[in-house]
Amino acid sequence: MQRNFYGLAFQVWGANTNVGKTLVCAALARAHLRDSDRARGALLYLKPLQTGFPSDHDARFVFRQALGTDTRINEPENALEYVSREHAFSCRTLYAWRLARSPQEAAAAATAGEPFSHASLQRPAGGLASPELDSSTVLEHIENALKNAGLSLFMVETAGGVLSPVSASGTLQADFYRAVRLPGVLVGDARLGGISTTLAAYEALRSRGYDVPAIVFGMGPGLESADRNAAAIRAQLDPEETPIVEPYLRVFDAHAQASLAQPAQGLVSVDETAQRFIEHLRHWWCRRAIRWQDMLRESDQVLWWPFTQHQARRMPSASEERAQTTLIDSAYGDDYTIIKSVKRDVSGMSPQKRTSSSELTQERWFDGCGSWWTQSVGHGHPTLNRSIGNALGRYGHVMFPECVHEPAWLLSKRLLNSVGNGWASRVFFSDNGSTAMEIGLKMAFRLAQKRGLFDLSRASDVGIVGLEGSYHGDTLGAMDCSPSSTFNQLQTPWYRGRGLFLKPPYCAIWNGDWQPDAPQGLDAAAQRRRHERYREYHRSIAEELARHESMPLGALVLEPVVQGAGGMRIIDVVYQQALIDACRQRAIPVVFDEVFTAFWRLGALTGASILDREPDIAAYGKLLTGGALPLAVTLSSEEVFTAFLGEKRADALLHGHSYSAYPAGCAAANAALSIYERLTSAETRVFDGALLAPVRALSTKPGVGAVSAIGSVLAVQLTPLTSAEQADERLLAARQTRVLSIARQQHGIYLRPLGTTVYALVAPAQTPLHRAADLVRALDRALDLAAVSKETANAATVTPIV
Template sequence: MSLLFKHLRIHQIFGANTDVGKTILTTALVRASASLKNEVFYLKPISTGPIQDADDEHIIRHSSTFKDRVHADCLYRFHVPVSPHLAAQLAAGEESQKIVPDGTFINSIRSYVQRSASRASGPAHMYVETAGGVHSPTLSGTTQLDCYRPLFLPTVLIGDSRLGGISATISAYESLLLRGYIVDAILLFRDDYYRNSEYLTPYFAERGVAVTATDPPPPKASDAAETFASTERYYENLDILPTVRDLNTRHEERLAELDSMPRRSLDAFWWPFVQHGLVKGEKDVTVIDSASSDFFSVYNSQTTDKKSSLDAQLDSSASWWTQAFGHAHPALTLAAARASGRYGHVMFPQATHAPALELAERLLDGPGKGWASRVFFSDDGSTAMEVALKMALRAYSVRNNLRGIERKKVGVLGLKGSYHGDTIGAMDACAEEGVYTCEWHNAKGFWLDPPTISIQHGRPVIALPPALAASDTMCESDVASDSESWVYDVAGRLQTPLAEVYRDYISRTLDGLHSARGVPRLAALVLEPIVMGAGGMIFVDPLFQRILVDVVRARDESPATEPGSWRGLPVIYDEVFVGLYRLGMQSTIPLLGATPDISVNAKILTGGLVPLATTLASDSIFRAFYGPDKAEALLHGHSYTAHALGCEVANESMKLIEKATQSEAWLAAQARWQEPGTRNSVWSFWDPEFVQTVSSMDTVAEVMALGTVLAIKVKDSGAGYVSQSAQTLLQSLKVTDSESPSEVPDFSVHFRTLGNVAYFMTSLNTAPETIRILENKIWNVLQNSD
């Protein structure tokens, strides 16, 4: 949600420390900008201390020559000369709710900048001066670097010319870089004793940043008039115009770069999951200049001078389901830097390092608690599923004494609509009628058509596939329920008539497969628990999946095995999409009431920052590879297996998850879904009344929501993955709403569809007010289409 104007060049002024001359040098920049006949805006968001010492007052006093072109303002003024967070606390007294939250603070700056852009009659400059050092706190206590980050304004860093200033300046610069800031220039005073500028100039030249050293201001005189006169003479003799011109050039170069990116991208990229024949031209290319929290800042070349060229766009697919805490979360960024600085990358076979070991132990005590004994690391969800398949098929082959060509003829049992990744082995574990195929794809197994769950006209409905409905004359094709909590009460439904229908159907189908031609010997059960994501956000009846696991394990034809080892077929849970609270639960295992033998996690595992995946396995699976012969080992690995950077980020992500699950937003969302007289095991960040309302709209076939996920299936006679109906129906979400409440910055919505299914996804910490705005946008579009 950053700002970039064609006619208003903005720079934010940060200091390497307090009392390094930010206001003195900013005043020089203001005067130099005004001398070029530009209108100049100066903003001090927070000021503490007496009014006569205020920085904006200094700007006004020493820009009187250009008073018709210079405008100076302060948004939050406190008269106590202390840190802003303390000044805010003292002003609020006992009423802590009066302290201005970060969102309100940033929105007030954004509104001021937008008003200034509208006010400017021609080319203009703006300087936003911070307080103290880069990590000095703002009103809420958040450090400035993190608080100001959503604005993503290009930066001028004022270096420290005093003793220790070299270190302070470099540290401040690196802190800015760690949060993605663009540092366009460094200014500091010249000091003939410490001579910091002599060191810093070549140091930063190697990093592409120019350093400008100026004479320091004259000392204050005892007489105020003399102080003013000497300071005026100082400014008149200070030549800082080259820096201002360089800042102007940087601004123009940034705009030119953004302008050129669509054409260059069309010439360079082969995008995933994109039919290039449908890309009409540069206007179809989304240019993401930066990202923060749940939003992209998207470049719009068609804006007028009065409007920012960067539009806020909500990342409502959580960047392909990876985001857990929004983009550019500082804790995750610092975790990555910490591990990168300590290790870089080190190879992993028969080695260990702290981040990997800590993560493995976390997972074994988390989603793997009570059943898993080992963690195997890999690159992403697809490769982790390849590992899981290797584990399961080897375990089955060893137990059943399969050798040679017999091992190559085994397959998997799964569900239609499943998807486990785009590598060849993962594709082979999916039905051939899926769209995620290639010339080498060779489906190896059998896939059952599962019953699904959705909300239709305000009620949960279990839809049975034709084969299952026809298997019992007493069973309807749709089974309605008054309670979603009942649908997901798997333990309570195990003895219901529908459960018996499921058991009978699965048992008879598996009996028939023994004599079926063209079906390989089944050696593993592979499931996406609860929701099959890429197949179309298919919410599977969890009772069906639980009974499938039970039936498979009850049909154990293997020789006698040790207690606790896998039975029937090794069971794999692909939790790449659904795991680690994407559905509001750490794992789907407690809801299903059945543990797997192997499970896979990725995506949320690292909070969406870097690729990393894990395959958890039970001890009996591990033992299938254990022995004196190296050929019996799991000979699988990746160059970046258990890379320290990813493991450290994952550990930080797990800590943030634990904190999020105890937040007020989570508790409030869970309470909204709580049904009277029940202990609801499922809930969603999406409002239940919104879900029910949308499910009754004429253009909507069904809706489903769990945790962060909302799926809306559009009525479409030609439904399927290649359908454009959902994309077409909701296309206007990609346009900003001019009638959005003024206190909330407007945003468009970046969303993706799976045929006639549109899905929307929050992070684990998306602000409730953002979700409510998105719900309103979706409802308005659907209502207008009815």
């Protein structure tokens, strides 16, 4: 989806039903049409859902009132579209039900067998009639209208209140329209009690991420409290948030005593106030565009991005190909809404129109890297948001040592009963994966010491058993758990890879086949092969450990099954099983880093469950909160916990963070865990399950090496395609950048690289299978196109590092 920002577009919400939304729309439309100074352009009013049709027909009402009640209208009473070419004005209805109830009830009645006819349900414009609402048709319709450069004003009127259900399935309006997130004009309730309904509606919109630049009250019979209610609401709100609270939009003539039921008596002359109101909105709209421009221009000067070589972004000013910042305006479900500034061809334009050589466009991109691997239930999940809001309202943040609050208590029990089931008895809270791992290390070393693996005189020599290709975070201690690489050795003189780092065997799809065996779902022959491999691995690992007898080893530290930052590589499960068993025989504490792998990321609850081994300690983060807030935990067995009991305070685990057990984070995690409880392996094994066939096909392409596919993780390793690529690795890197750029520009998929790999993640509890399938198809196509294209990557798509 791409759209440009030419005109003013907004959605009109109601604090309740019957608050005068349609009257407000009619007044604004009328004022707009009568404004002789208005920018030339079309006006579109859209009523996506209409019930009580055709006696209630908001599009017709707005059309008549805006043009004047005496205007002759050619279209029939039940037309879905009214058009005045003379005024470049149209009013459109998409779905209409005869039943004068909520859209939910009307749709349910239609579904339940009410004669399905033109009268009970009108055809959605341009689509097939269906009793159940097709949300994608409605949203697409809105998005298509937004792409229309000829529109100068576009209003979308909702049905009923902000939280009225829109369809038989019960989806709430505020959720239904969230994907397009138009700025909202909230029509407040000007009756007695209206302060409460208006504020509640406002909060419901704001907590879902909507901008609400204006609250307006229609004034008229029965709506006499508008002044009072507006003043009360204005006093509650931060003007930065909602600059306009307008009580004076006199959309109805109070003196004429016209009732809302007889709207045909006509609007009074409200054009001046309505025009002023539209002007306010226009200013807001322009200020927003200026903020976007400022963000795009200034962020390079004030931000210091992670994993980013800023020097590479400083292109010579003459170059048009300066690296662009990705401005994420919002995110919902699987998608980002991106704002881009694009060059505009002004050569044929008159000087007046040539106000700027660039323009802003908006695109929707699939978040194919799961926002640094954190996303599982979709961005802006309403249930998670409600839980978070509740915890913030209840606690904000509170003290934790020797205190308990309900979200942390509940979460601890749930974690011990799920990921910690059968082995863990304690939960230690922190706020990111690296620190959760460092806490795990402190725990493991104490346990190792208690088990007699080293004494304090050798404490500074203690190392770990780890794996090449591993990653456990960017804090100093976590870096020491991985062998030297660009990411640690050159980053700090303090780095000291402390341990014995073994080279694990990997498993992947090569040229259509798993080698050695798929990590999950094995047949009998594969099981037999595993037994043989296990014996061999165990023998060589035991020899290796024996060779390093002199090094005190305080922990085995590993990412179960998949090394994330190491290239999304799947380790042969049998190897890790043998490694764990060999370390256990030597009483070395086992630490699992499940920061990336847990909570169904791999198509199973944890990596541990695929390995069929239990750790002494395990760290979790990322998907723990469904990707809504930062939170991490380290779980431990009772033996680890008791290793910290003692007479002295120094015997305790003296570790804590300001936001330990952050209540809102715990509440988000509880809500996410409730969703995870309903997941199954079959539905979360996306790339090595339902989509295995097209994934296998990727691995047969020229220039593609190993393909890793497990759960919601897909990674394609690029290999030299030509002798030139073989000789010059920059050419391979350029092809990789082309793949990413094609995925973004032609398919709207945001992917990132890892080394020579391109990886894609979907959200295990959110992404519909058809979108994951689209992603594989897009990747397939991008690999093909990038292989034949000779274009070198331009700087606009500077390759990110991770």
